[in-house]
Amino acid sequence: MTxxxxxxxxxxxxxxxxxxxxxLGLKHRIVQYYEKGERDGKPIQIPKSVRLACWALSQGTQDFDGTTAARSAPPPSDGAQAAASMTS
Known part of the structure; x- marks a missing residue:
């Protein structure tokens, strides 16, 4: 994900x-780093766990206990498209 x-x-x-x-369970500053693509002048990669969490949230999943997904309202129509276009 870029x-x-x-x-x-x-x-x-x-x-x-x-x-x-x-x-995502992150600090605000980490989100800023991910959007900028760097931290302290060095490139930063968005971890696979965060990429997968982004996809889950775009599908309406708010939490997962290992068995059951806690869901929110249906995802926005373009959320799935946004998640589908994300690459590592």
Whole structure:
């Protein structure tokens, strides 16, 4: 997932950086690094776990206990498209 794709994902769900951080279980600053694509002048990769969490959130999954997914309202129509276009 590129920084541009990450930002597109966040915006497609109408999330602020703070809201995206909370939904992903990250600090706000980490979301900023992912969108910028670097931290302290060095490239930063978005981990697979975060990429998968982005996809799950775009599908309406808010939590997963290993058996059952806690779901929110149906995902926005472009959320699935945004998730499908994300590459590592």
């Amino acid at each position: 920084p541009k794709a990450f930002k597109h994902w966040r915006k497609s769900l109408n999330l602020s950086q703070k809201e995206a951080a909370a939904a």
